[in-house]
Amino acid sequence: MWKGVIFTLSAYALGFSCFGQKKISGWIFDLNDGQPLIGAHVLLQSNWKTGTTSDQDGFFSLELIEFTPADSVIITYVGYREQVIPMDQISEGSEIFLEIKPNEMGAISVIEERLIAEEFSVKKINRLEVYKNPSAKADALLAVNATPSSTTIDESANVSFRGSSPVETGIFFNNVPIYDAVRFAQLNGIGTFSFFNTDLVKSIQVFPGNPPLEFGNTSSGLIAIQSDDRIPEVNTSSVIISLANIGINHRHRVGKRSALIAYSNFQPSTGIKSLNKKALEDLEQFGSVDGGLHFTSSHGLTTIKIFNYFLKEQYKYRFRSPTFTGLFDQSKIKNFTTANIIRKLGNGQLSFNNGFSFTDLDFSFSRAVYDIRNEDFYTSLNYGVETVHTGLKIGLAYDGRFQRFDGRVPGVGYAIGEDHPFEEITDKSDRQLLDAFVYFKYIPVEEVVAGLAIRKNMPLKKQSDFLSWQVNTDFELTEAQRLKFAFGKFNNYRLSQDGSTQLLSTTQFSVDHQFEKSNWLINTSFFSKKTVLPSGKKKIVGIESYWKYAFTDKLFIDISYTGLDARIRADGLTYRSVYDLNYFIRGGMEFQFGNQWTISSRYLFRQGIHFQPVISSQFDSLLGAYRPIYASQQDQQRYPGYNLVDLNVSKLMALGDRVGAVLFASASNVADFKNVRTYEYNFDYTDHTPSYFNRRTYYFGCVLTF
DSSP states (O other): OOHHHHHTTTTGGGGOOOOOSEEEEEEEEETTTOOBOTTOEEEETTEEEEEEEOOTTSEEEEEESSOOTTOEEEEEOTTBOOEEEEGGGOOSSEEEEEOBOTTTTTTOOOOOOOOTTGGGOSEEEEHHHHHHOTTTTTOHHHHHHTSTTBOOOSSSSOOOBTTOOGGGOEEEETTEEOSSOEEEOOSSSOOEEESOOGGGEEEEEEESSSOOTTSOSOSSOEEEEEEOOOOOSSOEEEEEEETTEEEEEEEEEETTTEEEEEEEEEEOSHHHHHHTTTTTTTEEEEEEEEEEEEEEEEETTEEEEEEEEEEEEEEEEEEEETTEEEEEEEEEEEEEEEEEEEEEETTEEEEEEEEEEEEEEEEEETTEEEEEEEEEEEEEEEEEEEOSSEEEEEEEEEEEEEEEEEEEEESBTTBOSTTSOEEEEEEEEEEEEEEEEEEEEEOSSTTEEEEEEEEEEOOOTTOOOOEEEEEEEEEEOSSSEEEEEEEEEEEEEEEOTTSOEEEEEEEEEEEEEEEEETTEEEEEEEEEEEEEETTEEEEEEEEEEEEEEEEETTEEEEEEEEEEEEEEEETTEEEEOTTOOSOEEEEEEEEEETTTEEEEEEEEEEOOOEEOOEEEEEEETTTTEEEEEEOOGGGOEEOOOEEEEEEEEEEEEEOSSSOEEEEEEEEETTTOOOOEEEEEEOTTSSOEEEEESOOOEEEEEEEEEO
C-alpha cells in the first residue's frame, strides 16, 4: 500500500511556508486567457530558499521573516516571462499576470482532446490535489477512492462508485480504456495501487454516475485521466529513497517542440518488513520493478502523445484455509502502450486514439497453478466541434480483449490440500465490441448547459444489439450554486472470470447540488440505479453529502456522509448487497505551520458489510474434508464496523538554489484498529478466527529534486 507514499509531497511541498512578520498573497494568471497558473514559483530575491508555489486556483501565500524594504519578489513559471515585483508593491490579495515567452513557447501549440461532457463531471482532481491528499498516498486511483462518491469496501485501488461493483467502473487514460489498471504493492497480500505515475497526470475527471457516452463500455461511473503535455523549459530530475522504494524520474526537453519523461522504481521488502514485523507477519516477501516513458510532440496543428509502461512484480504471503496452510505465490508482468494523434481541423478537432496491453499473471498455492494471459486492443476515431452555444462530438471505436487460461485448479472449492483432486484446464475466450456514438451539447445561455447522447453497438460474433443513451443538464443557479441532473441507460459488455461474456445494463438517475462561497464548499447528491445482472436485478438508492471549511489557506477540515440502500433480487428472493451501508463517513484535516512543515490526517468509518456465515458442515468421506454449509442470503450477518485513521507529517528543506528535499513520515491505521476482512475456519468449521485488514504500519523516506 506504500507505493504512493514514495511520491507523496514531492510537488506540493514547495508551497509550504513559514510564519513571519510580513505576509504576501495573491493569484497568478495567464495574461492572454486569464486562466490560473498552477505551480508558479514565488521566491524572495535576496534569499531563494524562501518561497512557495501557486495552488490549483493560482493562489499563493507566503509569510516572510527576514526581508528589507528594498527587497523584491520573483514570480516564475515554465514558458512565461519572469516578473520581479518590489516589496512595497505587493501585499495580500494581489493579482499577477504572466506573459508567455514568444521566443520559447509562443510557437508551440499543444492540443489535447477535450471532453465534451466536461461540465457534467462531479469532481475534477489535478496533480497537486493527488499529492496533498494523505489517503491517496500520491496515487491517482486512491485519490478517487478518497472522494465521497467512492464506496470501495476494501483497501484497494479498485474503485466502486455509489454502491456499484468496481467491474462497472470505466477507467480511461488519454482516452484509451484501461482494464486491470491496478497493481499489488504487496505488504500484506491485499493492498493495491494503480500503475499511473502521478507526476504524469495533468487532470482526473470523475463521473460517479451517468458516465459520458463519448466513452464506451462502462455502466456505473467513469474516471478519465489525461497525461501532462507540458514542454519543460529546463530539464529536471528527482530521486526517491524510502523504506520500500528506490526510484528516479527525469523530465527532458527535446528541441523546442517535444518532451520526454522517463521514470523507474525498484521496490524491495526488507526495510518495510523489518520496521513493521507484527503488522506484516503474514507477508513472506514482495518485490517489483516498473518504469515508463512518456513522449509529447507538438507541430503546428498536430499533437502526438505516446506512453509506454512496464511492470514486473511478485509476492508471497502465508495463506490459511480449513484444508491447506502454506504460501500463496503470485507474479505478474504487464506492458501497456497508448498512442494519440490529435489534429485541429478548422473549428473542430480530430483525434485518433490507440492502445495495446499485455498481462501475464501467474499464481499458485498447494498444487493449484494458474496462468492467465490477457491481450487488450483499442482504437477509436473521434471528431468534435464546439461553438459558443453548441457542441457536437461523434466517434467510432473498437475494443477487444483476448484471454487464455492454463492451469491446475481444485476439483472442489472446500478441498484444496495437496492430497486432494485437481483438474487441468485450458481455455481461450474473447470479448469484442465495435460501437459508435454521437454527443450533442446545447448552451442557450451562459448559466445553462444541456447534453444528449446515444451509443450503439454493431454486433460481432452473434452479439446482441444494445443501445445506450443519456441526458445531462447543468444549471448555474447563482454565483455560489450549481445544480446538475442526469438520466440514462448504460451497457457494459465484459469478459467474466470463467471466460463467458456478460452484458450489464443499468438505468441511472442523479441530482447533484454544489454550494461554494467564501470558506465553504458543500456538495450533496441523490441518486438511484437499477441494474440487470446475468443472474438477477440490483437496485440502489443513496445519498451523499460533502462539507469542507477552510479556516485559512493553511488549515482546513472536511467531512462526508454516504448512505446506501442496495438490494439484489435473484431466484425469486430479495437480499442485501455487500454495498448496503447505513453510513460511510470520511473526513480529515490539513495544517501547514512553522518552518515548511505540514501535518495531515484522514479518517474513515463505515458500517460492516454483509456476509453469509457458515452455520454447519458435512463430512465428505471421499475427500476427507468437511463441506461448509452457509446461511441463506436472508440470514446474512454483518462484519464489525470498519475504522481507519491515517497520519502524515512532512517537511521541505532547501539544499541549494536548484536542489530541494522533502522528508516525509506516515502512520497508516495509527490507532491500530482491528478491521475484520474475513473469518478463517478450522478443519471442521466448528471454530473461526478473524483475518484483518492493514494493521498499524509506519513508513518514511525522502525525495530529492534537482
